[in-house]
Amino acid sequence: MELYFNEQSIKNKSSVGYDSAAQIAKTYKELLNHGITTCRIASEDSARLFRMICEMPESVNVKHFYFSFFRSPYESEAVEDRQEAYLSHSWHCGEESCVGLAFAYLLDAAGFSIRESGWNVPSVAILKDGQEVTVRNICTQEHVKLYAPHLKEAGETGLSKTSLTVSEKEISLRDDHGADVLERFSKRLVQSEYVTGVINSLPYNAKQRRFIRKIREDGLIEIVLPWTDEGLGIVVKTTGRTLRETETIAEILEEEYGYT
Numbered sequence: 001m002e003l004y005f006n007e008q009s010i011k012n013k014s015s016v017g018y019d020s021a022a023q024i025a026k027t028y029k030e031l032l033n034h035g036i037t038t039c040r041i042a043s044e045d046s047a048r049l050f051r052m053i054c055e056m057p058e059s060v061n062v063k064h065f066y067f068s069f070f071r072s073p074y075e076s077e078a079v080e081d082r083q084e085a086y087l088s089h090s091w092h093c094g095e096e097s098c099v100g101l102a103f104a105y106l107l108d109a110a111g112f113s114i115r116e117s118g119w120n121v122p123s124v125a126i127l128k129d130g131q132e133v134t135v136r137n138i139c140t141q142e143h144v145k146l147y148a149p150h151l152k153e154a155g156e157t158g159l160s161k162t163s164l165t166v167s168e169k170e171i172s173l174r175d176d177h178g179a180d181v182l183e184r185f186s187k188r189l190v191q192s193e194y195v196t197g198v199i200n201s202l203p204y205n206a207k208q209r210r211f212i213r214k215i216r217e218d219g220l221i222e223i224v225l226p227w228t229d230e231g232l233g234i235v236v237k238t239t240g241r242t243l244r245e246t247e248t249i250a251e252i253l254e255e256e257y258g259y260t
Helices: 018-033 043-054 077-087 100-106 141-155 179-189 243-257
Strands: 003-005 091-093 123-128 131-138 195-201 212-215 220-224 233-238
Touching: 003 043, 003 100, 018 141, 077 100, 077 212, 091 100, 100 123, 100 131, 131 141, 179 195, 179 233, 179 243, 212 243, 220 243, 233 243
Parallel strands: none
Antiparallel strands: 091 123, 123 131, 195 233, 212 220, 220 233
């Protein structure tokens, strides 16, 4: 499990105080105790934060682990899978748009903030399309201890299996051209113990070359059959309870059914 840097916590700041830098070091050590080694950060924010730390007296305690903990850019494999979900919504913290906290929310992880900027709180409210959602926030050892059990569990996903039999799983498709192909594929797919049904077919995606088109927050996965000329596709309901679980299920389905 990775953390995501809250870029708002250094906004309009020219330096990092000694106490805050010391807190970064203590928090990092506590994170290591729980196997959390990485905080994703935008490249420009990483360079700026590093300069701020270098200008501080006794900065060596932070500098020696800085580049092993703060990793840029944001676009890890997990973030790339959530890019579409991020781009399809607006995200704000106060009056400012936010990136790190939004990805922390989407990935069911936690943000990492610099304490001195007034972010010494265990959770932060942000707006997703104007609706308030809560994001876990870490900037002290106490915050790490609070969230470590969840972060560990999220990083070691225990997937739930459906109790439905194959015959109990519904397949609902539009009566479009290619429905027969989707019907045959759906009958194969519902044999998975992580699939509870097929709820719809997708509009054609002829240019789509990836088997997994989209992973939704409610356990739904959009699948396209890239070997079909029209790019036939379906919406699959899974047992995923979180984004992390649904992403893992998507990987399993692609490995087992992603080829003709």
